[in-house]
Amino acid sequence: MAVSRTSDPASLFAAARTGDRVALPRLLSLVERGGDGARAVAEIAYRSPQQAYTVGITGAPGAGKSTLTDQLINRARSRGLDGSDQVAVLAIDPSSPFSGGAILGDRVRMQNHALDEKVFIRSMATRGHLGGLAVAVPDAVRVLSAVGVPVVLLETVGVGQQEVAVAAATDTTIVVVNPGWGDAIQANKAGLLEIADLFVINKADRPGARETRRDLELMLDLTQLGDWRPPIVDTVASSGDGVDELWTVIGDHRAHLVANGDLVRFRRERLAREFHQILLARVEHQLDTLLAADRFAGVVADMSAGALDPYEAADRLLTGLLPDS
Amino acid sequence: MAVSRTSDPASLFAAARTGDRVALPRLLSLVERGGDGARAVAEIAYRSPQQAYTVGITGAPGAGKSTLTDQLINRARSRGLDGSDQVAVLAIDPSSPFSGGAILGDRVRMQNHALDEKVFIRSMATRGHLGGLAVAVPDAVRVLSAVGVPVVLLETVGVGQQEVAVAAATDTTIVVVNPGWGDAIQANKAGLLEIADLFVINKADRPGARETRRDLELMLDLTQLGDWRPPIVDTVASSGDGVDELWTVIGDHRAHLVANGDLVRFRRERLAREFHQILLARVEHQLDTLLAADRFAGVVADMSAGALDPYEAADRLLTGLLPDS
Numbered sequence: 133m134a135v136s137r138t139s140d141p142a143s144l145f146a147a148a149r150t151g152d153r154v155a156l157p158r159l160l161s162l163v164e165r166g167g168d169g170a171r172a173v174a175e176i177a178y179r180s181p182q183q184a185y186t187v188g189i190t191g192a193p194g195a196g197k198s199t200l201t202d203q204l205i206n207r208a209r210s211r212g213l214d215g216s217d218q219v220a221v222l223a224i225d226p227s228s229p230f231s232g233g234a235i236l237g238d239r240v241r242m243q244n245h246a247l248d249e250k251v252f253i254r255s256m257a258t259r260g261h262l263g264g265l266a267v268a269v270p271d272a273v274r275v276l277s278a279v280g281v282p283v284v285l286l287e288t289v290g291v292g293q294q295e296v297a298v299a300a301a302t303d304t305t306i307v308v309v310n311p312g313w314g315d316a317i318q319a320n321k322a323g324l325l326e327i328a329d330l331f332v333i334n335k336a337d338r339p340g341a342r343e344t345r346r347d348l349e350l351m352l353d354l355t356q357l358g359d360w361r362p363p364i365v366d367t368v369a370s371s372g373d374g375v376d377e378l379w380t381v382i383g384d385h386r387a388h389l390v391a392n393g394d395l396v397r398f399r400r401e402r403l404a405r406e407f408h409q410i411l412l413a414r415v416e417h418q419l420d421t422l423l424a425a426d427r428f429a430g431v432v433a434d435m436s437a438g439a440l441d442p443y444e445a446a447d448r449l450l451t452g453l454l455p456d457s
Numbered sequence: 458m459a460v461s462r463t464s465d466p467a468s469l470f471a472a473a474r475t476g477d478r479v480a481l482p483r484l485l486s487l488v489e490r491g492g493d494g495a496r497a498v499a500e501i502a503y504r505s506p507q508q509a510y511t512v513g514i515t516g517a518p519g520a521g522k523s524t525l526t527d528q529l530i531n532r533a534r535s536r537g538l539d540g541s542d543q544v545a546v547l548a549i550d551p552s553s554p555f556s557g558g559a560i561l562g563d564r565v566r567m568q569n570h571a572l573d574e575k576v577f578i579r580s581m582a583t584r585g586h587l588g589g590l591a592v593a594v595p596d597a598v599r600v601l602s603a604v605g606v607p608v609v610l611l612e613t614v615g616v617g618q619q620e621v622a623v624a625a626a627t628d629t630t631i632v633v634v635n636p637g638w639g640d641a642i643q644a645n646k647a648g649l650l651e652i653a654d655l656f657v658i659n660k661a662d663r664p665g666a667r668e669t670r671r672d673l674e675l676m677l678d679l680t681q682l683g684d685w686r687p688p689i690v691d692t693v694a695s696s697g698d699g700v701d702e703l704w705t706v707i708g709d710h711r712a713h714l715v716a717n718g719d720l721v722r723f724r725r726e727r728l729a730r731e732f733h734q735i736l737l738a739r740v741e742h743q744l745d746t747l748l749a750a751d752r753f754a755g756v757v758a759d760m761s762a763g764a765l766d767p768y769e770a771a772d773r774l775l776t777g778l779l780p781d782s
Contacts, residue, residue: 171768174766174767174768175766175769177766178760178763178765178766178767179763179764179766180763181763182763193643193647194639194643289646290646290647291617292616292617292618292647293617293618293619294618314519318518318519321518321614321615322615322617399761400757400761403757403760403761403767404753404757407756407757407760407767407770407771408744408748410767410768410771411744411748411771411774411775412741412744414771414775415740415741415744415775416737419733419736419737419740423733423736428729431732432725432728432729432732435503435728435732436724436725436728438503438504438505438506438507439504440503441499441500441502441503441504442499442503442728442731442732442735443496443499443500443735444500445732446732446735446736446739449736450736450739450740
């Protein structure tokens with residue numbers, strides 16, 4: 133059977149490892165769709181050696197993350213972290229919580245690399261995947277890793293809580309801010325300060341870059357840091373200024389993690405959190421089934437009438453369902 | 458026993474209904490802290506008539522939501538929706554997903570109203586509350602409603618997914634944008650277009666207000682709308698321009714909801730979603746207990762070694778725990 137026809141995960145993995153350009157997207161589609169296919173893919177991916185180094189890129193919409201990612205692709209191609217010149221990008225477009233609209237416009241730019249067979253770019257949606265982004269993205273990273281991709285860049289569209297969590301679940305997390313009073317403060321508000329392994333002040337040729345750097349330094353001074361103080365790199369992604377330095381600093385951070393054993397430890401901790409998400413998604417799914425039953429409608433009617441509060445209602449529905457572990 | 462000493466929910470409710478200024482904050486503190494206290498409060502709140510009309514105010518950081526809320530407090534005082542001149546504000550400051558830092562600076566302004574006993578302002582944190590914002594905020598709104606507050610303004614700090622969901626769970630949801638190319642598009646990206654009952658273009662005296670209005674109109678044209686097309690109101694919150702019109706439009710939306718029965722229907726749907734969140738939080742809590750057990754560490758070690766994938770591990774841990782409903 134031709135690879136282009138198969139949807140058997142083992143065959144797809146074998147093909148993807150030899151560089152087949154059809155097999156890898158198909159594996160990731162299986163992951164996105166969830167269900168038994170995703171599970172069969174995960175079974176193989178998780179039992180393969182994990183070799184990809186992951187770099188998360190997050191920051192407010194408009195900060196220039198896509199342009200920066202575009203530049204980092206070039207660096208990974210010419211100066212790969214491992215001597216390898218391959219790179220993959222996952223662009224995380226979470227569905228809106230309400231109807232699922234996501235605008236892909238600014239990804240189109242990355243199609244610059246569409247003909248480069250050492251560059252793999254994928255915009256991820258996760259509709260249908262039990263556990264959503266928090267589970268689907270790590271699964272996708274595992275797949276890329278299992279087929280031998282050495283560097284995975286993971287770019288978020290915005291700074292929603294889910295996206296931030298996904299960007300943080302990488303080996304090196306880059307937080308991108310822009311010059312201007314308040315940008316550093318907004319980044320802090322969005323929970324970005326605590327996840328940053330390094331900061332980029334992009335569009336650093338604009339007024340206010342020095343003030344933004346000072347704000348960030350001040351916030352770092354006020355924060356409990358471990359033995360790594362996040363460096364701050366100025367870039368102008370549109371021209372490429374500063375991106376060489378950024379790539380060097382990413383390498384420094386990686387060397388630091390390797391040297392003190394944090395790389396192994398942090399990856400194990402991430403795996404534990406991911407497992408928690410998988411368990412939670414599984415239990416939530418069973419709960420949904422439970423709620424679809426007729427008696428749920430009756431309970432809501434009672435609550436609406438003020439005859440029952442939701443805590444007592446929860447007791448009633450869950451009693452006997454879950455043991456006290 | 459003096460009210461100032463009691464923490465008995467029934468006494469606190471009785472005192473709060475007579476205007477006691479100590480009892481209401483205490484009830485809300487019980488809600489925030491979660492646990493048995495929150496539950497005892499909810500039991501009373503959910504069995505009391507729900508009369509508060511809720512208005513959600515959301516939008517990107519810096520859009521001017523606090524200033525606008527400040528102005529809406531003035532309108533609610535002078536031209537209450539029900540002839541009543543009382544109003545409460547809940548400012549939603551979600552903890553960061555990572556360490557819980559939240560900057561309260563721009564709330565200080567609302568202390569303008571600190572001496573006005575018809576205005577109740579509360580900045581909500583939800584540490585310790587099982588279910589977080591999604592459960593604690595509706596519980597708090599129920600409390601305000603149960604003690605007779607006729608209008609509750611619910612303002613978010615940012616547009617994180619949780620905050621957006623909380624802002625959307627109100628009778629009238631206001632999405633605040635600013636003039637300038639792209640702001641309407643960012644609002645759409647953040648999932649705000651679908652939750653808006655009305656849009657405010659704040660700082661409308663700045664360049665670009667007309668373009669932003671055009672962008673919003675275009676997006677509305679492209680969206681499946683019900684029988685209410687979200688109006689767009691220009692304001693300059695700092696001077697108060699346009700706020701009277703905004704208050705009128707809020708009243709129009711309310712009249713629309715009342716006239717076609719949507720107010721009752723939407724509230725019932727929200728209650729069902731809230732109940733779902735409570736159930737989920739309860740189950741998640743039991744899951745956490747399960748995972749704290751020793752065998753969880755062994756499972757993670759097996760996964761790290763590539764000897765087990767998390768889906769199979771989930772099977773092992775959950776087997777026998779949950780019936781198939």
